Amino acid sequence: MNALVWLWLAERRGGVRRLLASLRRPSRALGLLFTAGLLAFFFLLRSMTPQGAAAADPQGLSLFLSLIVLFGIIGGLSLGGILFAPAEIHFLIPGPFSDRAVLLYRLARAWPGSALGGLFFSLFFVPGAGHFVASWLALTLLLMTSHHLQTGVGSWAGRLGEAMHKRVSRVLRVLSLLLLALLVLAVLHVLGKAGSWGQLLLQWSATVPGQVLLLPGRLAAAAAFRGFVPEATGAWVGLLGFLTLTGALALLAPLPDLTRSVVWSHRIGVALARRRRFGVVSSIPGEEVRPRGALPPARIFRGAGAILWKNALALLRSPRPLITGLFFAAAIFLPVLYGAGGGWAGRMAGGVLIFLVPTMISAYLSFDFRRDLENLPLLRQLPVSAGALVLAQVAVPVVAATLILWVVLLAAEALGRLGSGQVVRGLALAPIVSFLIVTLDNILILWGTARSSDPQRHAAPAMVPFRLIGLALIAAPAGGVALAGEALRLHPMLTWGAALTVLLCTASLLLAYLRRLYARADPGRIE
């Protein structure tokens, strides 16, 4: 058997084995269960409500899929190279393989991911269409096409040269943001409510440029909805044609630029390794960077305020986590509200959202101890009280999470998905809930570090069950008070006041515990 084919199979088998083995650890099993539960909850909401059932919409889906293809092109252009894993750089590139064989292996490595993505989108966008296998296959082929495009375009873009690539990247960043907004509109349209912007987008898709640009998505949507019938033959042939064409584009990429890709992969690999350990992507080592943006060192930043200044500056210089958090919150939870519709399901979804949004986006906003674990020796020698320091550490992510929550809540109200009473309560709760969750995450990182010096043991996935337990402990007392108030038919204001007081007490306790953990943390276990 060809060594690369064998490697591909062995890696897939190894991946499954690793997943199964990791499930023996309760923390991993619980994490998977949590994810599965969340997805099930989401799909259930979609299938139970009239909006969800009516969501099968080939036109909207074709728009959405075409945007994914465009993302592939933009992704490739932005990267300006091909990403290789460190092991591929060590073994395959210097190994006895032709460059094209290595490229083919690199393409094939992403196919299982495309199949999984196809499954997710098929369940999400084509509920009850009656052609499950066909829709899965069509969406998988489309995602493979997008990946081929990203690889091929990335490799060709590598020829642009460093200076030109930097210029192009700036334009692409703006374009990517625009596409993200369009993607959200497309999702909302598929779910049935897009408003005038969504209608405008659909009108544009009917024009000639729209028809051309959206062709791959249109073909995939047609194949997904019609299934394996003679009328869909054209769509299937077109889809396979695109797949072959983009595969050829990737395989015929200019090979000398593999060197550049290797350098890129190494730099990004180092950054990703830091991300795995600390939950953030740091700047790429080996390339001197002069950042833009500054924050004046005003007097209010003296003492513990210096921590606040440092974290605010970090957020100012890398706003991407904030934008990603906002996008993530909007793209996932606005559809949840649409899926839930009005009535009890909508009210429940609104309540869940207030806790879930900060929970899900907290990892993106880790401008606190999660970024500063390596810097504990420096922090500990500062002449600042531990209490003031921990408060300053959590301030920036709390403010950022609160702002995101407010934007999502106000958008939900503007789109008519939440009542004004619910929104007012949500706005009031947002800072407290954000504070609770960010503080909990900081507690977990310091606690996990104290528990084990193995970074894997306190990495984000390993902490999922503890996070769940922590969240339950945070929400239970206030939730209990609120339920008791309703059961006793107390005045709503009284019930809310009591629940809010309990939440504030919980926040004080968490802050005190975080201070204690920080004061006792041993930086020697982290370095």
Added chain:
Amino acid sequence: MAPGEILGLVGPNGAGKTTTLRALCGILKPDAGEVVLGGKDLRRESEAAKRLLAFVPDTPHPFEALTVREHLTFIALAYGLPPDPARADALLRELDLLEKRDALAVTLSRGMQQKLALACAFLHDPQVILLDEPLTGLDPRGIRTVRDSIVRRAAGGAAVLISSHLLDLVERLCHRVLILHRGRCIALGTLDEIRASAAVTGTADLEEIFFKVTEEAPGTP
């Protein structure tokens, strides 16, 4: 330690040098005893004691989003110092970092990060300076620059404690030497005093003394 003194802390791997330094600067809580810096008890008057202290760890860990200059701004803010760009620039010039002042610190080489850590440590004119392997990762010019900076601080009245495996450097730089072995002090004094207590020849250098006292120390296999 007296003001202006440079004390060398040497010992085999695992002897407890870094642990000692961390306990001295309040990162680790000592099992027993107390740390008094400039008359301030590190435990009871933590913030006041820390104002007199600077610690440079063996591995520099700059903040990810801050430039070289902003690291000094951060330290100035944290210590409540008035803004003094001229002083910051002078420090950066002294340590050959002025050209890099607007670069993100994480993107610099390890040696430059090490010099930045030293600049941060010197900014608030500490009375006590604890340096853990301060010369690791530096090129010959960097070693000379840092060595001169340390001597200058000591001449200005700071007590400097240096942990290092570079015995010839310790011998040349330090007024006294402390040899640590398995967490215990087995020799302390000037080179002549240690020579006398270790019963070695009058011309023996620190390396010779080091091997003799650590091999003869109780508990050595």
